[in-house]
Amino acid sequence: MSIGNSPEDDRNFPPEDRDSIGRALQQGRIASGLTVEEVSASTRVRIPIVHAIEEDDFSRCGGDVYARGHIRTLARAVGLDPAPLVEQYDAEHGGRPAPTPAAPLFEAERIRPEPRRPNWTAAMVAAIVAVVGFVGFSMFNGNDVRGGTGTVAEGPAPEKKTTTPKPKATKTPGTKPGPSESAIAAVPKDKVTVKMTAIDDKSWISAKAHDGKLLFDGLLLKGESKTFQDDERLDLILGNAGAIELYVNGKKIEDSFEAGQVERLSYTKGDPEAG
Numbered sequence: 001m002s003i004g005n006s007p008e009d010d011r012n013f014p015p016e017d018r019d020s021i022g023r024a025l026q027q028g029r030i031a032s033g034l035t036v037e038e039v040s041a042s043t044r045v046r047i048p049i050v051h052a053i054e055e056d057d058f059s060r061c062g063g064d065v066y067a068r069g070h071i072r073t074l075a076r077a078v079g080l081d082p083a084p085l086v087e088q089y090d091a092e093h094g095g096r097p098a099p100t101p102a103a104p105l106f107e108a109e110r111i112r113p114e115p116r117r118p119n120w121t122a123a124m125v126a127a128i129v130a131v132v133g134f135v136g137f138s139m140f141n142g143n144d145v146r147g148g149t150g151t152v153a154e155g156p157a158p159e160k161k162t163t164t165p166k167p168k169a170t171k172t173p174g175t176k177p178g179p180s181e182s183a184i185a186a187v188p189k190d191k192v193t194v195k196m197t198a199i200d201d202k203s204w205i206s207a208k209a210h211d212g213k214l215l216f217d218g219l220l221l222k223g224e225s226k227t228f229q230d231d232e233r234l235d236l237i238l239g240n241a242g243a244i245e246l247y248v249n250g251k252k253i254e255d256s257f258e259a260g261q262v263e264r265l266s267y268t269k270g271d272p273e274a275g
Contacts, residue, residue, distance in 0.1 A: 048060065190231070198220045237263070
């Protein structure tokens with residue numbers, strides 16, 4: 001009769017002994033026969049961030065939202081199920097945050113119709129027509145009273161100066177003014193030019209030239225703008241695409257990006273919609 005623990009008891013490893021998220025991703029990559037450079041090329045996650053995540057350093061991800069996104073992307077790339085790894089991340093970092101109403105509020109503001117402005121041009125034209133009609137009616141009635149066979153000698157009537165109102169440009173409801181022709185003409189046609197502005201919230205962004213040179217990698221705070229140029233192509237990553245207003249070669253990109261959505265984009269010279 002054995003007094004000590006049975007061999008089966010030794011199999012109940014404590015939770016602390018399971019592989020960390022970074023080690024699980026690293027082992028999955030090695031088992032798939034992939035290098036860090038190959039994983040980075042297929043996922044567009046930068047090499048330093050891949051190394052940091054495999055060392056369980058998530059500080060370079062830019063926040064919990066981006067960290068979860070990177071974990072899912074890397075897990076799929078190396079053939080792992082991302083759900084358990086994301087749950088492990090939430091358990092180790094204070095749990096999954098409660099959803100915020102930021103996105104619904106943002107969508108509500110985007111579809112809210114603009115208040116109709118009074119059409120002062122139409123009102124002015126109507127007033128002028130009314131005045132001219134009243135004057136003509138009064139003159140017509142006056143001629144009838146003094147008319148007949150007799151003629152009344154009168155002094156010369158004072159000349160009336162009429163001012164023709166200049167037509168004012170009217171805006172068609174529902175349309176937004178685009179960039180001026182001079183602004184578009186100022187963009188060099190022999191280069192690709194991208195301007196990004198964080199209008200609703202901050203966003204992590206990355207911009208690379210056609211030769212792979214990193215032009216910028218970091219946070220773009222609300223209200224800040226960045227402009228990039230290259231001779232052939234610009235590769236972009238928008239961490240929170242819904243917060244970014246994007247102009248390419250002087251033309252605004254009208255794609256509807258969602259808040260928190262990660263977008264990977266590439267642009268070349270010329271009309272961005274044609275490319």
